[in-house]
Amino acid sequence: MNGKVVAVLALLLVSAALSEGRALARMATELRCQCIATHSRFIPPKSIQDVKLTQSGPHCKNVEVIATLKDGKEVCLEPTAPWVQLIIKAILSKAQLNSDSPL
Known part of the structure; x- marks a missing residue:
């Protein structure tokens, strides 16, 4: 036993x-960082399904913007590209509106 x-x-x-x-x-x-390389050429908004914004922090020193395209492919976008900055501003303003609205 x-x-x-x-x-x-x-x-x-x-x-x-x-x-x-x-x-x-x-x-x-x-x-660790999710993006090894970034894409700076314009992608038409119609072909983007979702965008994920990750702030810099202990996991990664870079701000990361990852777009999921309608075909399922994920693309790391260059955060300093002007058209990407417009997308980031839209995401942040939408998040701010959602946090300001009462439940």
Whole structure:
């Protein structure tokens, strides 16, 4: 019986170690920049489905603007491009309007 208890404890420890490793690996991918290169050429708004804005922080020193196109492709946009700055202003003003409205 003592051997069974040791085997069960060993199995639990291995399982815990593996699940913790997965959590650490997931965290490591979230704590870095998402964009390796950026796209600055104009993309027609009709072909953009969604835009995600990530502020700079401990995970990445850069502001990142990631557009999801209607075909499902994700493109990192150059935050300093004038047309991208217009999109960022629109997103921020929309967020400000939503936070000002009563629930």
